Amino acid sequence: MARPKSEDKRNAILAAATEVIAEQGLGAPTSRIAKLAGVAEGTLFTYFDNKDALLNELYLDIKADLREVMMATYPMRASTRERAQHVWNQFVDWGVAQPQKRRAMAQLVVSDRLTESARATGMQSFADINAMIEESVASGTLRDHPPAFVSAIMAALAETTMDFIAREPAHAERYRRAGFEAFWNAIAQH
Incomplete structure (x- = not known):
């Protein structure tokens, strides 16, 4: 047995x-x-069962950890900008506090070893954020970009922000704010 x-x-x-x-x-x-x-x-x-199964489970495990951090205090009724800033701040803070998870995730998201099912489950974890993006595009608050593209823009700018915070922790708040402004300007209708 x-x-x-x-x-x-x-x-x-x-x-x-x-x-x-x-x-x-x-x-x-x-x-x-x-x-x-x-x-x-x-x-x-x-x-x-195999290394690919391990990688897919690791991806989902890290996504679940990130979702818990982002969504525990997600302000469902706040403005689009306030919700976006909440997600940004939580993501940047998580990445600075969890550098190994951040580096592992960066490799996993570009891997062809992840299944479509794992990717879909990972995106579904952030359904509230995706719904906010879609609603904000429909209302004209955000530019007409797919949620996955908005997430990719956020990830790229957040990586730069996290790198600067790690190098210059005394200026963390300055970089967090500047990074968010760059992100917001990339996605918001003006």
């Missing part, structure tokens, strides 16, 4: 995968991930 799977071991594998992928990229060996997680490589494959 097979042993029941441990949530602690699964989480340890995902944490190790985050660290190893952030450092070595998607080509990092599963043996390194298993060693860092404190499990045998065979155990890793008890939890994840």
Whole structure:
């Protein structure tokens, strides 16, 4: 009879995968991930059928963490600009506080190893934000860009902002505000 799977071991594998992928990229060996997680490589494959399954689960795990941070205090009834600024601030703060997750996610989102199902689930996690974008486009508040494109613009500008905050933490608020203004000017109708 097979042993029941441990949530602690699964989480340890995902944490190790985050660290190893952030450092070595998607080509990092599963043996390194298993060693860092404190499990045998065979155990890793008890939890994840193959490396692609691990990468897809890691993507969803990081997306879930980011969603929790962004949406816990999301101001549903605020203006479009206030909601966009909330999302921006939460994302930038998360990225600065979680550099390994940020680096791992940056590699995962451009990977052809992610399934369409994982990508769709990841986007669905942010349905409230996507709905806000679509409503704001329809009302003329935002430019007519698809939500995925708006997210890509935000991610690119946020990466620059996070890099500057990491280099010059004393100027974090200045960079956070300047980054948001650049983002808002890229998406808002004027």
